[in-house]
Amino acid sequence: MQVRGDSGDIVARARGAEWTSAFGDLSPALFPMLWGLIPYGDAVFNHRQVSLLLTELDRLPAACGGDWVERARELCRVVEQGSHRYLWFVGD
Template identity: 95%
Template sequence: MLWGLIPYGDAVFNHRQVSLLLAELDRLPAACGGDWVGQARELCQVVEQGSHRYLWFVGD
């Protein structure tokens, strides 16, 4: 799912895709980690906790 993120475009993940995104975050090498990983996990959890929620990444 991370391949869908590009700096200049938007990406939207639904509740089914968020679980795949979380699995990919678990497999990230330590060198690619940082605060952003924890923040992304928190946002994914918000999407999973309700219906009709989406995770949007907005490019420039």
């Protein structure tokens, strides 16, 4: 996971989630932000989407959880504290 600015500069980074099939089982209606994650592609969240992502992280099933959740929350805060910042989940 990375926080990048408009020019692509990396502002912060952390190790992301270990992919599990449980991510694929998430309901797109209940987890529209996390449902968009795939193991082999990038996903980018802007300032407005990060607030939605945070609420999804609060109710994430245990099968999808782990240490990465707190690291994701920290990076979300980095996005919220600056302008023109984006949270990137970098795929394989």
